[in-house]
Amino acid sequence: MPTYRAFQVTDQRHFELVDRDLVDPAPGQVRLRVLTCGVCHSDVLAVEGQRSDPATPLVPGHEVVGVVDAVGEGVTGWAVGDRAGLGFLGGPCGQCEWCRRGDYVNCTDQPLPGTSVDGGYAEMVYARASGLVRVPAGLDPVTVAPLLCAGITTFNALRVADAPPGSLVAVQGLGGLGHLGVQYAKKCRRSRNSPGAAVT
Numbered sequence: 001m002p003t004y005r006a007f008q009v010t011d012q013r014h015f016e017l018v019d020r021d022l023v024d025p026a027p028g029q030v031r032l033r034v035l036t037c038g039v040c041h042s043d044v045l046a047v048e049g050q051r052s053d054p055a056t057p058l059v060p061g062h063e064v065v066g067v068v069d070a071v072g073e074g075v076t077g078w079a080v081g082d083r084a085g086l087g088f089l090g091g092p093c094g095q096c097e098w099c100r101r102g103d104y105v106n107c108t109d110q111p112l113p114g115t116s117v118d119g120g121y122a123e124m125v126y127a128r129a130s131g132l133v134r135v136p137a138g139l140d141p142v143t144v145a146p147l148l149c150a151g152i153t154t155f156n157a158l159r160v161a162d163a164p165p166g167s168l169v170a171v172q173g174l175g176g177l178g179h180l181g182v183q184y185a186k187k188c189r190r191s192r193n194s195p196g197a198a199v200t
């Protein structure tokens with residue numbers, strides 16, 4: 001059986017480079033060939049063993065950009081060769097009470113790549129199709145990867161804040177998240193000279 005390489009972690013900071021069997025994606029899933037995976041502070045949950053069963057090997061990583069390598073039964077809208085991104089929320093179930101309300105973040109049946117299921121510190125990752133976002137071919141995967149966790153976190157903070165275009169926004173801290181928050185805020189402002197026009 002063909003295999004792929006993955007960095008798995010067990011217990012506390014015990015990393016191993018292992019070979020995993022390359023199997024077909026389950027129904028509703030795709031298999032991604034990983035192009036790059038960002039490193040997020042939340043990876044510490046897996047690396048430091050702060051999960052329910054740290055003795056079970058887990059592949060960290062939830063800022064994955066990859067190319068669809070195989071498509072499972074029942075998946076629509078994705079084809080082999082498509083470029084896709086996978087973040088911390090690995091795909092809502094679409095059936096639980098929270099999903100029916102449109103509150104996908106609180107889905108009670110959602111895999112968390114790199115935390116509850118294997119993530120992107122590997123050559124391949126398996127993902128629910130409902131958790132994928134499209135990544136245009138012209139974008140650099142290394143640039144895109146942080147947008148899949150740090151980026152969406154700061155973008156949503158701006159989106160739900162009472163800060164319409166033109167507002168003065170303060171971003172506390174200029175680390176992995178903050179530097180993206182500043183850029184989003186800048187892109188969202190409007191020109192004083194031409195109300196309604198976005199400034200880029």
Ligand SMILES: [Zn+2]
Nearest residue numbers: 093096099107
């Ligand atoms: Zn759900």
Ligand SMILES: [Zn+2]
Nearest residue numbers: 040042149150
């Ligand atoms: Zn993260």
